[in-house]
Amino acid sequence: MASGLNYVEEIEKCLRDISIIVKKKGREIYSDYSITPPQFEALLILWEYGNMTIGELSNKMFLAYSTMTDLIDRMEKNNLVKRVRDDRDRRVVHVHLLQEGIAVIEEVLQKRQNYLKSVLRNFSKEEIIQLKNSLKKLQQEMIE
Amino acid sequence: MASGLNYVEEIEKCLRDISIIVKKKGREIYSDYSITPPQFEALLILWEYGNMTIGELSNKMFLAYSTMTDLIDRMEKNNLVKRVRDDRDRRVVHVHLLQEGIAVIEEVLQKRQNYLKSVLRNFSKEEIIQLKNSLKKLQQEMIE
Numbered sequence: 001m002a003s004g005l006n007y008v009e010e011i012e013k014c015l016r017d018i019s020i021i022v023k024k025k026g027r028e029i030y031s032d033y034s035i036t037p038p039q040f041e042a043l044l045i046l047w048e049y050g051n052m053t054i055g056e057l058s059n060k061m062f063l064a065y066s067t068m069t070d071l072i073d074r075m076e077k078n079n080l081v082k083r084v085r086d087d088r089d090r091r092v093v094h095v096h097l098l099q100e101g102i103a104v105i106e107e108v109l110q111k112r113q114n115y116l117k118s119v120l121r122n123f124s125k126e127e128i129i130q131l132k133n134s135l136k137k138l139q140q141e142m143i144e
Numbered sequence: 145m146a147s148g149l150n151y152v153e154e155i156e157k158c159l160r161d162i163s164i165i166v167k168k169k170g171r172e173i174y175s176d177y178s179i180t181p182p183q184f185e186a187l188l189i190l191w192e193y194g195n196m197t198i199g200e201l202s203n204k205m206f207l208a209y210s211t212m213t214d215l216i217d218r219m220e221k222n223n224l225v226k227r228v229r230d231d232r233d234r235r236v237v238h239v240h241l242l243q244e245g246i247a248v249i250e251e252v253l254q255k256r257q258n259y260l261k262s263v264l265r266n267f268s269k270e271e272i273i274q275l276k277n278s279l280k281k282l283q284q285e286m287i288e
Contacts, residue, residue: 014279019163021286119285131278135158141263142165
């Protein structure tokens with residue numbers, strides 16, 4: 001039981017350290033583009049879930065509506081997204097991902113994968129599969 | 145080679161999704177205390193590396209000096225840290241972690257570990273060890 005807790009402590013620390021390293025690496029990658037980490041997160045959500053209202057987006061990102069509005073303003077200025085009024089209800093505004101936003105996502109993800117590929121160069125094929133399986137299971141259990 | 149790239153893509157996506165879930169969970173945990181994620185990160189750095197100047201802390205967190213100063217102001221108001229002038233050079237100011245800051249760290253880490261423990265309840269002991277080993281290796285390779 002005591003050793004079980006030790007593993008949990010170690011895994012928690014590892015996940016924390018990895019996320020700090022990935023975040024720092026992410027900042028380096030973003031700095032080549034004119035976007036911030038929350039802006040990239042917003043782009044990814046629109047890409048994965050499709051266009052949505054600012055309210056829906058602020059809920060998904062756990063940000064205040066006013067913060068989200070500022071974020072969208074800056075992204076609209078950079079041609080990453082645009083506001084589009086709903087055809088049937090003009091009061092409703094949807095955020096649409098633009099071609100330039102998609103290009104930024106694809107380039108950043110590609111760079112992240114290249115970084116991860118270089119990190120994994122000393123892993124055997126079995127170790128890579130093991131890592132993938134462990135992470136998949138962790139992710140599934142977190143979602144449930 | 146093609147399947148190798150697929151694993152990298154999958155691992156990158158898994159790491160991204162896990163960090164989003166952990167971040168959301170983190171926000172829930174922090175909300176019981178009056179701290180924000182960057183404030184908690186600052187507390188952790190002071191805890192792990194010891195007291196340091198605002199400049200050193202802003203470097204470690206990749207934040208602007210002015211942003212860091214605001215952060216320290218708010219944390220000082222909440223009795224989590226305090227500014228202490230250097231005995232030998234009065235121009236140098238160190239940030240010291242206070243007892244209340246340490247208490248917040250310990251409580252938040254305990255809650256994170258409890259959360260992870262509940263996530264891992266469907267893992268066998270072998271799967272937990274495998275997860276720990278995979279993450280350790282990933283972390284080591286990222287540091288190098």
